[in-house]
Amino acid sequence: MINLPVLVFYSFASLLVLSSAMVIISRNPVRGALFLVLAFFASSVLWMLLEAEFLALALIFVYVGAVMTLFLFVVMMLDLDLVPSREGFVRYLPFGILVMVLFVAVMIVVVTPEHFKLGSLGAVPAHPEGYSNVKEIGEILYTQYFYPFELASILLLTAIIAAITLTFRGRQHSRSQRIDKQLAANKADRMYLVDPKESQ
Amino acid sequence: MLEQLISLAWIIAKILIIVLPLLGVVAYLTMAERKVIAYMQYRVGVNRVGIRGIGQPIADAMKLIFKEIIIPKASNRYLFILAPILAMTPALVAWSVVPFDDGWVLANVNAGVLFIFAMTSIGIYGIICAGWGSNSKYAFFSAMRVAAQMVSYEIAMGFALVGVLIAAGSMNFTDIVHAQSGSVLHWYWLPLLPLFVVYWVSGLAETNRAPFDVAEGESEIVAGFHVEYSGMTFAMFFLAEYANMILISSLAVLMFLGGWLSPFQGIPLLESTFNWVPGIVWFAAKASLFLYLYLWIRATFPRYRYDQIMRLGWKVLIPVTLVWIFVVALAVQFHLPPWFA
Numbered sequence: 001m002i003n004l005p006v007l008v009f010y011s012f013a014s015l016l017v018l019s020s021a022m023v024i025i026s027r028n029p030v031r032g033a034l035f036l037v038l039a040f041f042a043s044s045v046l047w048m049l050l051e052a053e054f055l056a057l058a059l060i061f062v063y064v065g066a067v068m069t070l071f072l073f074v075v076m077m078l079d080l081d082l083v084p085s086r087e088g089f090v091r092y093l094p095f096g097i098l099v100m101v102l103f104v105a106v107m108i109v110v111v112t113p114e115h116f117k118l119g120s121l122g123a124v125p126a127h128p129e130g131y132s133n134v135k136e137i138g139e140i141l142y143t144q145y146f147y148p149f150e151l152a153s154i155l156l157l158t159a160i161i162a163a164i165t166l167t168f169r170g171r172q173h174s175r176s177q178r179i180d181k182q183l184a185a186n187k188a189d190r191m192y193l194v195d196p197k198e199s200q
Numbered sequence: 201m202l203e204q205l206i207s208l209a210w211i212i213a214k215i216l217i218i219v220l221p222l223l224g225v226v227a228y229l230t231m232a233e234r235k236v237i238a239y240m241q242y243r244v245g246v247n248r249v250g251i252r253g254i255g256q257p258i259a260d261a262m263k264l265i266f267k268e269i270i271i272p273k274a275s276n277r278y279l280f281i282l283a284p285i286l287a288m289t290p291a292l293v294a295w296s297v298v299p300f301d302d303g304w305v306l307a308n309v310n311a312g313v314l315f316i317f318a319m320t321s322i323g324i325y326g327i328i329c330a331g332w333g334s335n336s337k338y339a340f341f342s343a344m345r346v347a348a349q350m351v352s353y354e355i356a357m358g359f360a361l362v363g364v365l366i367a368a369g370s371m372n373f374t375d376i377v378h379a380q381s382g383s384v385l386h387w388y389w390l391p392l393l394p395l396f397v398v399y400w401v402s403g404l405a406e407t408n409r410a411p412f413d414v415a416e417g418e419s420e421i422v423a424g425f426h427v428e429y430s431g432m433t434f435a436m437f438f439l440a441e442y443a444n445m446i447l448i449s450s451l452a453v454l455m456f457l458g459g460w461l462s463p464f465q466g467i468p469l470l471e472s473t474f475n476w477v478p479g480i481v482w483f484a485a486k487a488s489l490f491l492y493l494y495l496w497i498r499a500t501f502p503r504y505r506y507d508q509i510m511r512l513g514w515k516v517l518i519p520v521t522l523v524w525i526f527v528v529a530l531a532v533q534f535h536l537p538p539w540f541a
Contacts, residue, residue, distance in 0.1 A: 004204075030332060034279075037325065057314040061358075065321025066351055069328065073347045076332050076340070132310055134371065179511070 009049055016042035029075045037068050054134045214306050218295050226442040227257035233495050240499040267431035272334065275428065279333030284429070284436030287326025291443040294319035298450055299374050301460045301479035313361055313371040316451065320406060323444065324350045327408075327415065327425045330437070334428040342424030345506065346408060346415045352513040353405040353412075359521035360399040363392050363528050364455045367540070377459035382538070383466030387458040391531065391539045394524045396456045398517045400493075403448040405513065407441060410498035414506055449490035450483075457486045 019042060022035040040063045047056035141149050231246060231253065238245025246253035271280055297312040299305035309315060324347065331343020365371055367388055368379040380387045389396050405412040416424040426437045453459055460479030464470035504512070532540045 034329070053309070053311045054314065057311055057318045060318040061314070061321045061354075065318065065324070065354065069324055069347050069351055072328055072332075073344065076328075077344075134311065177507075 012042045012045040033072050231257045236495040237499045264435040269431040274335040276333040279329045283330035284433045287440040288436045290319040290322040291440040311371050312373045331425040338421040339425050341421050342415045353402040356517035357402040360395040363395040363525050380458040389456040407444045411501035411504045449487045453486040
């Protein structure tokens with residue numbers, strides 16, 4: 001007897017691990033970005049299994065629909081020449097391995113199963129009918145976590161303004177159209193009729 | 201085990217009941233488009249195959265099926281094949297949460313609106329992958345245009361949907377339709393009129409239809425992202441575009457025109473006279489109205505310039521939605537009669 005949720009979990013969990021690995025391994029950056037999309041998709045299915053449908057769908061339309069689209073946009077525009085980046089691979093290999101070992105060691109020490117409280121959580125509790133994931137999140141977000149939530153939004157606003165100021169190079173070089181002037185234009189401003197007989 | 205198999209068979213049967221008529225509607229929508237635009241331009245339009253051209257979509261489909269699929273040598277093979285599938289799948293999957301009548305829905309999920317929004321935002325990958333995978337400059341330009349345009353208009357559309365969610369207090373389409381019952385004046389087109397207009401304009405932009413069809417701009421980039429595609433692979437993009445048009449129209453009906461509800465509701469004599477009409481007829485009639493609007497707009501307006509598209513999306517539509525969401529929130533909070541009492 002096959003348990004359907006278990007089957008879905010294992011297939012999408014392995015898909016998630018595989019596609020995450022491919023993000024790092026694949027040589028073509030566009031292919032890497034597309035595998036990242038697949039990874040987001042697989043993890044959204046896992047969230048769906050936990051009955052967190054709001055988070056799962058938000059992951060898809062925020063990350064897959066908007067963030068990764070822009071990401072792909074940038075990656076596709078870059079004309080990356082991959083050959084120079086692969087030069088000196090052997091020379092830097094010992095250093096790379098050292099860094100990797102250090103990182104993995106730190107991760108093993110810091111991120112232990114106790115941090116996820118896997119043992120104490122147990123199975124996911126079954127929700128009663130009519131349970132709304134969206135309402136629960138909304139209630140927690142706007143009561144208990146109200147200040148962190150608002151702070152995060154201010155932080156994002158600051159980042160938007162910073163990004164705009166970094167790329168804004170002033171008006172003097174760009175010839176942009178003034179919409180109000182265009183709309184205010186009328187026939188008398190743009191055109192005058194000449195009688196050919198009089199001008200002769 | 202047997203019960204599971206039977207329920208699976210039921211689901212597949214329901215999917216077929218939705219998808220097969222949908223493909224039929226897509227086929228005849230293409231013909232309707234050619235006919236409607238023809239009459240608007242004082243032409244006759246298709247009239248060769250069958251009686252008054254009625255067999256034209258079938259002839260077109262046969263031609264596309266038997267045409268050779270050419271894969272350009274310089275293209276990225278996998279993405280080139282994958283792209284039409286990526287465009288087609290979300291356009292069909294989204295229909296799983298659309299209720300055609302009271303209870304006539306494949307998956308009556310709570311987060312239906314979110315699901316639709318997620319699916320329509322995935323559809324863009326088909327176009328981007330096609331544009332990049334073709335390894336052709338015209339296709340690539342088109343993919344870039346589409347990516348920027350769809351991301352911009354998704355925001356306006358999302359905010360328009362947020363207004364509907366606030367008004368209905370639910371993300372389930374069946375509940376949203378029930379919240380509009382009463383009469384024609386109870387439908388959300390009236391209290392959410394600015395959002396309705398914004399939704400429709402951004403729906404045009406999301407499906408890359410005229411006047412926002414810069415993705416295909418024949419005079420500039422030949423045919424855009426699908427310039428390298430032929431035969432069935434091209435037909436897939438075509439199907440996806442039309443299925444998306446029907447989807448956007450159906451969503452407009454569900455969220456702003458009361459879904460399957462009768463337009464004569466609340467009118468003393470007419471309501472009882474038209475009681476026998478099944479809800480799906482009203483649903484189809486209202487959706488056809490929007491589909492006709494698509495064609496009418498295409499025959500009427502010239503193509504927008506790209507910077508004007510961006511300006512309209514960011515500087516006009518988004519501020520309008522933000523203001524009106526605020527108004528709707530106040531109206532709901534203070535139970536403004538007759539809609540939110």
